[in-house]
Amino acid sequence: MSNWWQDRVVYQIYPRSFQDTNGDGIGDIPGIISHLPELSELGVGILWLSPVYCSPNDDNGYDISDYRNIQPEFGTMADMDRLIAGAGNLDIKVVMDLVINHTSDEHEWFQKSRDPKSPYRNYYIWRPAVNGGPPNNWTSFFAEKCWEYDKLSGEYYLHLFSKKQPDLNYHNPAVLGEVENIMRFWLDKGVSGFRCDVINLLYKASLEDGTKKMILTGSEHYISRNGTHEVLRRLRKDVLDHYDCFAVGETVFVTPAMAHDLCDRSRGELDMVFSFEHMETDQYIVKWFKRRFRAGRFVKIITKWQDALEWNANYFENHDQPRSVSRFGNDTEYWKESAKMLAVCLLSLRGTPYIFQGQEIGMTNFDFKTMDEIRDIESHNVYRLLRHMHFPKGICWNIIRVSSRDNARTPMQWSNSANAGFTTGMPWLGINQNYRRINVYDQKKDSSSIRKFYQKMIAVRGQSDTLKYGSFHALHTTNRLFAFEREYSGEKLTVLLSFSPKKQKVTGQGSVLIASSGRTSYDGVLAPYEAVILISEVKA
Numbered sequence: 001m002s003n004w005w006q007d008r009v010v011y012q013i014y015p016r017s018f019q020d021t022n023g024d025g026i027g028d029i030p031g032i033i034s035h036l037p038e039l040s041e042l043g044v045g046i047l048w049l050s051p052v053y054c055s056p057n058d059d060n061g062y063d064i065s066d067y068r069n070i071q072p073e074f075g076t077m078a079d080m081d082r083l084i085a086g087a088g089n090l091d092i093k094v095v096m097d098l099v100i101n102h103t104s105d106e107h108e109w110f111q112k113s114r115d116p117k118s119p120y121r122n123y124y125i126w127r128p129a130v131n132g133g134p135p136n137n138w139t140s141f142f143a144e145k146c147w148e149y150d151k152l153s154g155e156y157y158l159h160l161f162s163k164k165q166p167d168l169n170y171h172n173p174a175v176l177g178e179v180e181n182i183m184r185f186w187l188d189k190g191v192s193g194f195r196c197d198v199i200n201l202l203y204k205a206s207l208e209d210g211t212k213k214m215i216l217t218g219s220e221h222y223i224s225r226n227g228t229h230e231v232l233r234r235l236r237k238d239v240l241d242h243y244d245c246f247a248v249g250e251t252v253f254v255t256p257a258m259a260h261d262l263c264d265r266s267r268g269e270l271d272m273v274f275s276f277e278h279m280e281t282d283q284y285i286v287k288w289f290k291r292r293f294r295a296g297r298f299v300k301i302i303t304k305w306q307d308a309l310e311w312n313a314n315y316f317e318n319h320d321q322p323r324s325v326s327r328f329g330n331d332t333e334y335w336k337e338s339a340k341m342l343a344v345c346l347l348s349l350r351g352t353p354y355i356f357q358g359q360e361i362g363m364t365n366f367d368f369k370t371m372d373e374i375r376d377i378e379s380h381n382v383y384r385l386l387r388h389m390h391f392p393k394g395i396c397w398n399i400i401r402v403s404s405r406d407n408a409r410t411p412m413q414w415s416n417s418a419n420a421g422f423t424t425g426m427p428w429l430g431i432n433q434n435y436r437r438i439n440v441y442d443q444k445k446d447s448s449s450i451r452k453f454y455q456k457m458i459a460v461r462g463q464s465d466t467l468k469y470g471s472f473h474a475l476h477t478t479n480r481l482f483a484f485e486r487e488y489s490g491e492k493l494t495v496l497l498s499f500s501p502k503k504q505k506v507t508g509q510g511s512v513l514i515a516s517s518g519r520t521s522y523d524g525v526l527a528p529y530e531a532v533i534l535i536s537e538v539k540a
């Protein structure tokens with residue numbers, strides 16, 4: 001009844017920051033291969049790799065210049081083949097990042113497209129100037145204008161992200177054909193699916209001015225439009241249906257209703273989507289304006305999505321988001337407790353769980369001091385914009401410090417030796433100095449570590465049909481407590497999660513399936529940030 005992508009736990013690798021093996025300071029595919037046994041030991045069943053294709057790295061690989069070759073700094077296609085085979089030997093499936101809303105401006109298609117007479121012209125969205133300026137008033141995700149003028153062509157091209165990421169034109173069937181062939185190329189190589197980057201933005205229904213002048217002006221013309229649904233159904237029918245694979249969409253600004261239309265099984269589009277709403281509960285309007293984290297807001301939104309969809313893609317971290325223990329837990333006094341509690345939460349919700357590299361050892365936000373240490377294009381663009389708006393330097397830095405994507409991108413902390421065991425060279429991005437305290441090597445030796453707990457919790461989930469397939473029913477969604485039940489075939493589990501630094505009385509019956517504190521019986525009181533799962537009812 002279930003699919004393998006519902007039974008397994010996904011682990012996301014950001015290759016640049018995972019493991020360097022040749023001393024150039026950049027993580028690489030041989031580095032991933034070297035850690036496969038450890039990932040298998042952790043209980044991971046699927047690896048999702050952030051892009052490893054050729055790229056000029058304007059947006060760290062999310063600007064692809066060749067979809068059929070490996071970025072030389074990451075290795076070779078032979079390395080990639082070895083990775084897929086090596087993972088396969090350990091029963092780990094590999095999933096690629098599919099970035100098809102845009103390419104790099106250095107992609108051959110775009111280079112050819114700059115010639116108005118080229119058959120590639122219509123692969124992208126070119127428009128002449130209007131009143132001597134850009135064709136419409138849209139704004140980009142990266143705090144820039146959405147249109148770039150190209151002298152060679154005498155026209156503007158659309159880019160929802162950086163100007164080195166021109167958007168593809170999905171009104172042109174040739175583009176869809178190209179994308180299908182790229183997908184087949186990787187599926188034939190043995191990958192097991194795709195994480196589809198900003199997939200609900202593909203189809204621009206019109207290029208009229210946007211009416212909302214707040215953030216992302218113009219977005220009403222391209223968020224989850226019918227044309228996108230048609231493209232997704234084609235990809236399913238023409239390609240995905242012919243392989244044993246799955247597709248998870250990264251879908252920005254989706255509501256539960258939109259998500260339903262993108263991933264309900266009856267629709268024949270995606271298998272599940274990453275929604276953003278729970279990640280937005282600690283902000284005002286945009287992620288740069290943070291408000292205090294309140295667990296109540298967070299878990300109410302999680303509950304809403306659990307109730308709304310048949311199957312969710314559950315995540316608390318990825319390469320775009322600050323670290324969850326720093327954000328939703330407590331990365332000082334209750335670092336270990338809250339990281340473990342978040343592990344129980346993530347792994348006992350209904351849906352496929354996604355763990356981001358480093359989350360399993362409780363990696364925290366970076367400890368950088370200045371903008372010079374930041375590499376992310378989005379952070380630099382936003383800093384520039386805020387300065388332009390006359391925000392004082394200190395305030396700008398604070399905004400970047402809390403929300404920058406580089407928080408998640410600092411290199412993986414493997415050991416307490418030089419450069420955290422990530423590289424023998426100069427790391428491409430600074431390493432969090434807490435690596436001496438927070439690293440894989442130490443946690444593998446410590447039976448009470450966060451990593452050991454993840455391993456245990458993943459195993460518990462793997463053995464529990466109730467955690468995998470059971471229904472979800474929320475009991476408490478307050479600022480201090482998230483409690484819910486999962487029920488399947490006569491078994492009921494009660495999950496109790498404390499988001500509080502104080503003890504709490506919470507009634508709950510049954511024997512302990514797992515507790516983050518290691519206790520084996522429950523007495524009605526949760527310790528600070530403790531998580532307990534009770535087997536509260538077993539009918540004969």
Ligand code: ISL
Pocket residue numbers: 059062063099141161197198250252287319320321378405
């Ligand atoms: O970073 C973000 C949220 O905090 C978003 O604005 C992000 O850009 C958006 O979620 C889309 O993300 C994806 O596409 C981008 C790429 O930069 C991100 O790394 C990727 O996850 C463009 O390809």
Ligand code: CA
Pocket residue numbers: 020021022023024025026027028073
């Ligand atoms: Ca390297």
